[in-house]
Amino acid sequence: MADKKVNPMQLYKLLPQTNCKKCGMTCMAFATRLALREVELKECTPLFEEEQYKDQLTQLQNLILPLLDTEETGIKLDETKCTGCGNCVVVCPVDASAEPDTAFGKAARTTETVFRVEDGIVKIINLEKCRRFPPERMNCRVCEQGCYVNAIKIW
Amino acid sequence: MQDTVCCGCSVVCDDVAVTTKKATLQSLGLCKLGHEYCNSIFSKTRLTQPLLKSNSGKQKPVTISSAIQKSARLLRESQKPLIFGWSNSTTEAIQLGLKLAQVTKGVFDSTASFEYGALFDAKLHGGETGQVNLDDVRDSADHIVYWGVNPAESHHRHASRFTVFPKGKDIPEGRESRVVSVIDIRETESMRLANHQLILAPNSGDVEFLQALIAELEGTQDHLPEKVGGVPTIEFLSFAKQLRDADNVALFYGNGLVHSTHAAQTLPFLAKLSKLLNRGNHRCWTLPMVAYCNTIGSVKTSVATTKLPFSVDFISKGVKAVESIQTSITDSEFDSVLIAGWDALSFLPGPLAKALSSLPSIALSTHPTLTTDKATVVFPVALTGMETTGTVYRMDGTPVQLQPFAKAPKGVPTEEKLLSQLINGVISS
Structure with a gap:
């Protein structure tokens, strides 16, 4: 079975990486939001208009196919509300397998987890590992349920 | 780093x-x-x-x-x-x-x-704190109680490191293996994590609630009114049952209890509650949530x-x-x-x-x-x-x-x- 996970970094590598901002953001931000289905590929107009990106466009279109047949989902983090309590780090089952100590209450210290508290606020560092995305597509909401301050929203 | x-x-x-x-x-x-x-x-x-x-x-x-x-x-x-x-x-x-x-x-x-002078008068900790180890709480406590304290605001990582969420030796599923109760006089962020969200009436609610809880655990309860210290009786009974059934209770109390109007009564009651829950193989750890x-x-x-x-x-x-x-x-x-x-x-x-x-x-x-x-x-x-x-x-x-x-x-x-x-x-x- 082909790997259906979509990593923003994979997407970024195939984007023009010129930061022209015709889509209103940098290429990295566009890649992250593309993985979240918050933007559509066609909003990156140079990809479609410039011949040099033809192959990259084809690869990108293939890469985001699994996303297109996924139910609408995503995780949004309100950093202004977050207190860095780390509840989400500890409850996340993916974090527990990526860095087992987190399940026992320790702070996430590697780059392998979904959540990691940096500078006092939680960051989603590997969104593509979240079980809500392909291939698992599970209706997991433990991070949202464990948040004290409603900083995590799942849809 | x-x-x-x-x-x-x-x-x-x-x-x-x-x-x-x-x-x-x-x-x-x-x-x-x-x-x-x-x-x-x-x-x-x-x-x-x-x-x-x-x-x-x-x-x-x-x-x-x-x-x-x-x-x-x-x-x-x-x-x-x-x-x-x-x-x-x-x-x-x-x-x-x-x-x-x-x-x-x-x-x-x-x-x-x-901060916590009164608790020493109540002899809750025999003149010294420190008989509780948070690592034991993480490993074995199957009922966590926060009373008069809101760790979501005061001790951000308390619940994720030691009490509510982590897995422990006897707590294989983490949050799912524990009962969590939060008692306060208002709705707090910490209540979002709780099975029992108990909102007491200000002033005398804590004394009434503790007295009734002790009577319930001792089996000397005569008659219960519609509400116990402001909490609907059905919720009170469900909390008391899960407290009695727990193997290891960890009870964290804060300024809301220590500095309540009736602290002179509540702290000795709390000590009694702790003693009642410490029976046979059952344990109850009580610990003040000091700030500094x-x-x-x-x-x-x-x-x-x-x-x-x-x-x-x-x-x-x-x-x-x-x-x-x-x-x-x-x-x-x-x-x-x-x-x-x-x-x-x-x-x-x-x-x-x-x-x-x-x-x-x-x-x-x-x-x-x-x-x-x-x-x-x-x-x-x-x-x-x-x-x-x-x-x-x-x-x-x-x-x-x-x-x-x-x-x-x-x-x-x-x-x-x-x-x-x-x-x-x-x-x-």
């Missing part, structure tokens, strides 16, 4: 790391409170020079030796100095604070007497040295307990005060702060505060945890060795070093 220990609150996280680059702090694992606390090494308002109040009432920079000389004279000439604060100091500094109180025949007191990183250290050090937890009067032969430090302060029994490890004037109730601010005072502080503003002599000191070695005691009484990652500004000593010099100054002059 470098491993460190956070002294931002009494959870004293030791699984965190930091690095400093171009006058900014980057951290991993620190909560917002801890990150901001550690970030204060870059604060632009840091105290870097000793200050001495002149005759005009203005504070002016002086050398450290003249500030020590002036302070030593002030303490030596005092009949009864108050050596005060300590909850954010290292244990080693607290030991020297006790020694200073001894050589000046003064009174040693810490924030513990204000070394409040427990101040109690432990004082007990080890004087057998008294706080409010220790060093008289000519031995020590005696001060009956009420509040009354002693307002009755002007002290003629000078040294404050370390706490911004006392900002936190104490008005009449006490006013009485203290009228005394000649020596303040040891990292930053300008209300306490330093009013002080006769101000000493800048290093930040506990980030710039000092030493030991602090976590809220459960577990000692944690500090791992500093920064150096104090040039000429700024640690509290330990400064207090040693001050003691020498008092003895030799």
